[in-house]
Each structure stands twice: as C-alpha cells, then as structure tokens.
Amino acid sequence: MKLYYHPLSGHSHRARLFLSLLAVPHDLVEVDLKAGAHKAPEFLALNPFGQVPVLDDGGVVVSDSNAILVYLARKFDRADWLPQDAQGTAAVQRWLSVAAGEVAYGPAAARLVTVFGSKHNPQEVIARAHGLLKNLEAHLVGRDWLVGGAPTIADVALYSYVARAPEGNVDLSGYPGVIAFLRRIEALPGFVPFVETPVGLSAAQGATVA
Numbered sequence: 689m690k691l692y693y694h695p696l697s698g699h700s701h702r703a704r705l706f707l708s709l710l711a712v713p714h715d716l717v718e719v720d721l722k723a724g725a726h727k728a729p730e731f732l733a734l735n736p737f738g739q740v741p742v743l744d745d746g747g748v749v750v751s752d753s754n755a756i757l758v759y760l761a762r763k764f765d766r767a768d769w770l771p772q773d774a775q776g777t778a779a780v781q782r783w784l785s786v787a788a789g790e791v792a793y794g795p796a797a798a799r800l801v802t803v804f805g806s807k808h809n810p811q812e813v814i815a816r817a818h819g820l821l822k823n824l825e826a827h828l829v830g831r832d833w834l835v836g837g838a839p840t841i842a843d844v845a846l847y848s849y850v851a852r853a854p855e856g857n858v859d860l861s862g863y864p865g866v867i868a869f870l871r872r873i874e875a876l877p878g879f880v881p882f883v884e885t886p887v888g889l890s891a892a893q894g895a896t897v898a
Contacts, residue, residue: 689714692734692742694721696803698796698848699753700741701882702787706757706844708880710764754784757841769841779835783842787849790820796849798856810857817858821866824850828865832872839876847873848882 691714693700707714719725719740726738734742735751743750750759761770771777794817800806834842851870
C-alpha cells in the first residue's frame with residue numbers, strides 16, 4: 689500500500705494519520721509539489737485532478753482524503769471507526785462534509801494565506817474559522833468525540849487543520865473544549881503529528897490537496 693502525499697498538506701496528514709492509527713503497513717511517496725510533480729502524466733494517471741493525497745492499494749487507487757478514510761475503515765472492517773448503522777453512518781458523514789466545507793474554507797484557507805501565500809481574504813477566512821470553532825466547541829460540551837463514545841474517522845477528518853489553525857492566525861485559546869479534543873486525538877496509540885510548516889510557499893501548491 690502506497691500513500692502519495694506532501695508533508696505540508698493537512699489533507700495528506702489526515703490520510704497518513706488514519707493509516708498510522710490503524711497500524712496499516714504502507715509506503716510514503718512524497719509528491720514534489722514545488723517541482724510540479726502533481727501535474728506530471730504519471731501522477732495525473734492516478735488522480736486527474738492533480739491533488740494529494742492518493743492511496744494505491746495494490747492497484748486500487750483512491751483519491752480524496754475523506755474517501756481514503758472511508759476506504760480504509762471499510763477495507764479493514766473497522767466499524768469502530770465508521771459505524772455501520774444508518775444513524776451512525778449519517779452522523780460521521782455530516783462531519784466529513786464539515787471537513788470538506790467549513791474546515792476547508794475556514795482554518796485550512798486561513799493557513800493557505802500564511803503558509804502558501806494564497807490570495808484569500810484573511811479577515812474573511814479567519815472569521816469563517818471562528819464560526820466553525822464556535823460550533824465545534826458547543827458540540828463538544830459533554831462529549832469526548834464528535835460521534836458516539838469513541839473516536840471515528842470524523843475526528844480524524846477534522847484534526848489536522850484545526851490543530852494547525854494557529855498557523856493561519858486563528859487563535860484557539862478561546863476554545864478549551866476544542867483544545868481538549870485535539871489532545872485526546874494526540875493521545876491515541878499510533879498518533880503521528882502534523883509537522884509545523886514554514887512560510888513563503890506558493891499558492892499553487894496550496895490548491896493541490898483534497
């Protein structure tokens with residue numbers, strides 16, 4: 689099993705984190721975004737959208753970070769990470785949609801500005817990030833995890849960009865429940881950290897994750 693990724697991509701970290709939490713043996717293949725490797729024909733054959741991460745499981749190719757989470761949970765029959773009942777599945781899917789929506793256009797976009805030099809309006813995306821964090825803080829009252837009484841792929845999907853929100857000038861100090869949630873994920877066996885990122889990269893790189 690191979691994971692094509694970039695170390696500064698939160699989407700990539702999302703997939704890498706879940707592989708590690710499941711203790712699934714895999715090879716990491718770094719895609720040199722700066723050199724345009726994501727636009728090379730051999731990579732576009734894996735993902736025509738030219739985005740990381742991409743999982744290659746012996747010829748079964750899965751792109752999109754949330755799709756990779758679902759694939760791994762189903763492949764390894766981990767109903768603890770992805771409930772099979774209708775209510776549980778829907779609850780997890782709701783948060784996967786948040787990861788692809790409010791997270792992507794809030795804390796992830798704010799981080800694109802400072803880390804990748806994106807042209808997003810900083811005030812606008814930071815405000816979106818705080819809107820998400822307020823809802824997340826309220827949801828976590830009386831809960832350790834987003835869905836049910838144990839971690840699921842919903843938690844994995846939100847972790848990376850929320851944890852690195854301060855890199856986009858999004859202050860987490862007013863959200864103690866969110867901070868405690870992040871620490872619970874970091875305490876899970878197999879947790880792998882998302883490295884701090886340098887500034888000054890190109891906006892083009894920041895548009896190559898999914």
